[in-house]
Amino acid sequence: MPEVIFPGPEGRLEGRYHPQKEKDAPIAIVLHPHPQFGGTMNNKVVYNLHYAFYNLGFTVLRFNFRGVGRSQGEYDQGIGELSDAASALDYLQSMNNNSKHCWVAGFSFGAWIGMQLLMRRPEITGFISVAPPANMYDFSFLAPCPSSGLIINGTSDRVAPPADTRSLVNKLHEQKGITITHTEVEGADHFFQNQHMDTMITSVTDYVKRRLTETSR
Known part of the structure; x- marks a missing residue:
């Protein structure tokens, strides 16, 4: 998978770019x-999400935020x-202008x-x-949330407690025109270790497969 360096607001950003052969492949x-807590693009959750999207036919980019790895700032x-x-999204779109679908995935702070x-x-x-830290950050800007999506967390998450995630999901459920799907992984901690x-x-x-099937009908 090619390493890429692309321009960011504060200098270069380092990423991993995984293109599909199809020119109109969806992007993510x-x-x-x-x-500040050791988060990088090589985090296991991020790495696995990257390959999940790639295996579903997406052209995927993950990258290091400013000051992480070889990213400047x-x-x-x-x-x-x-x-x-x-x-990063600008860069991905510039390489894939025929793409019909664009997704964003994030873990914890990235969510x-x-x-x-x-x-x-x-x-x-x-x-x-994935495991949005609704206890640490204000998500009230999602008014209204412009797109349907999946929120997924572990029932044993001590970093972002499930009760706060449920409260966020309930607020989003009140909005019309979008569907928020919420899945809890029984027994999983914040990092979804082991079989989780x-x-x-x-x-x-x-979830992504189902959404792609719905939009292609």
Whole structure:
């Protein structure tokens, strides 16, 4: 999978780009967890999400936020990271202008950034939000949430407690015109360790497959 360097708001950003042969393949970006707590694009959840999308026929890009790995710049409280994600999507779209579908997936801090990107980019047709930290960050900007998507978390998550995730999902359920699917992985912690990773990725794969089938009818 080619390593790529592309321009970001604060200098170069480092990514991994995985294209499909089909010119009109759907595209997806995958966003990693908190840079100050060891989050990188090589995080296991991010890596597995990347390949789940690739195996579903997507052209996929994951990348390091500013100040992580070989990406230039410094951590910026989520503001700069949102700009990084927008630059990554610009780069991905510039290489795939025939793509009909565009998805964003994020894990933890990356889920928060991904949901903000969703609000700014009407071309995003679906999202995957893995273990969104609704206890740490304000998600009230999702008013209204512009796209249907999947929120998935573990029932034993101590970093982003399930009660806060359920509360976020309930607020989103009140909105009309979109469908928020919520899946809880029984016994999984924040990082979906051991067999829980397979369960989570299977749920994501089934969900995206179903959505793609619906839109192709």
